[in-house]
Amino acid sequence: MNGFTFSPALGWVAGGLLAGVLAVLAVAEIMQFARRRKAGASDETIAACVRRTLMMLVAAVMVLTPSVVAPTTSRAINATDVILAVDVTGSMAVTDARYGSGEAISRIDAARKAVHDVTKSYPDASFAAIRFGASGTLDVPLTPDAPAIDNWADTLTLESTSVSAGSSLDAPIDQLLITAKSIREAHPDDAIVLYLISDGEQTSDKTRRTFSSLRRYLDDGFTIGVGSTEGGKIPAIADGVNTGGSATGSDTADQWILDPDTGEPGVSKMDEKNLKDIADEISGTYVKLGDSQTLADAVSSKVSDQWRVTSTVKERTRTTPVVWPLAIVLALLLAWELGAWIVTSRRLL
Incomplete structure (x- = not known):
């Protein structure tokens, strides 16, 4: 009414x-x-x-x-589509990351903050969310609902130690290709931007596949480095544990992943070279998060100036001046x- x-x-x-x-x-x-x-x-x-x-x-x-307020399911959105891919391997629980301050937080917490800044930087865009560990999974298909992406980031859980088989940075490639291709086919004139958030660590024995196949679908891309090159000990992650608040990322403190060669707690270090190489492969930009570096200013210059009207399930109100x-x-x-x-x-x- x-x-x-x-x-x-x-x-x-x-x-x-x-x-x-x-x-x-x-x-x-x-x-x-x-x-x-x-x-x-x-x-x-x-x-x-x-x-x-x-x-x-x-x-x-x-x-x-004077205005008339009426309910509507129509929404004008910017023709920019942002794909967020977040690393959820066990090494993302290491507490050696910083995001805009000197406070040390877990890498996954830094990734969550980065996702929130991305959704704020593209207030009228559409988003798709992918997590990757042993494989890549599309958790949120393309949607203009930014709060849904923020909720997804807040509830991300890391891959448990029991199923981990070593970090492989090319794990999300197949899902990224499927997602980017489907977006390009549905909206051929849209600007598609990728944000890949990871510590860049590659522990798998297999040679990493190149991300260059994504270039045909992307207009721009960023690889985001979380963590430090000095590294830190890797907590043991129990099944279904959300590592959002604890320092160790597990229910029991001082339980660490052990290095099979030394028997001592293993140390995970952010690998900037891998992230820079991936950025080159997608013709994108590498950004290292730190004391003074966040994603608040890491906005693509390829943002579209076009708009389109879409229908949404969520009803909202429209104020029309009379x-x-x-x-x-x-x-x-x-x-x-x-x-x-x-x-x-x-x-x-």
């Missing part, structure tokens, strides 16, 4: 002040007319006073921008005032 409201185009502060000034002028016009008429010092007619008062009041209401009837009334009053002034001027000649 449609509703009526005021939604000042100048904002409630400026719009309210201006409307208040116009209302005061309307009252001042009436008071001045009454005072002068009583003193016999004015030839202003009652019709002229009413006309001028109405002009002030109509203008005051117009400044407040000023034109008042504009007609004000125009008629001004025409009346001009006509009266011309007639009076000709009489005085």
Whole structure:
């Protein structure tokens, strides 16, 4: 059901002040007319006073921008599609990452913060979310619902130690190809941007496949490095554990992945070379997160300037200004005032 409201185009502060000034002028016009008429010092007619008062009041209401609020499932979105691919291997639980401050946090927490900044940087874009460990999985198909992507990031769980078979950076390639290709076919004129967030560690014995096959579908891309080159000990991850808050990423502290060669806790180090190589393969940019580096400013220059209308399941409200009837009334009053002034001027000649 449609509703009526005021939604000042100048904002409630400026719009309210201006409307208040116009209302005061309307009252001042009436008071001045009454005072002068009583003193016999004015030839202003009652019709002229009413006309001028109405002009002030109509203008005051117009400044407040009367609007109609109606529910809608249509939404205009920017023709930019962002694919987010986040590493969820066990090494992402290492607490050696920093994101915009000197506080040490887990790599997966830094990745979560990075995802939030990406969705803020593309407020009207569409997003697809992929996690990868032993394989790549499309968790969220392309959607303009940015909060759904933020919720996905907040609930990401790391790959448990029991199923881990070593990190392989090419694990998401197949899913990335399928996702990027389907987006390109559905929206051939869209700008597609990839953000791949990982520590860059490759522990698998297999040779990493190249990401260059993605270039035909991407307009731009970023590889995001989380962690440090000094590295840290890798916590043992239990099945289904969300490592969002603990330092170790497991329910029991001081349980670490052991190096089979030394019997000591293994150390995971961020591999910048791998991430830089992948960035080159997709003709993209490498960004290392750190004390002063976040993704707030890492926005692609290839963002589309085109828009399209889509239907969404979620119902939202649309506010439509309805000023034109008042504009007609004000125009008629001004025409009346001009006509009266011309007639009076000709009489005085």
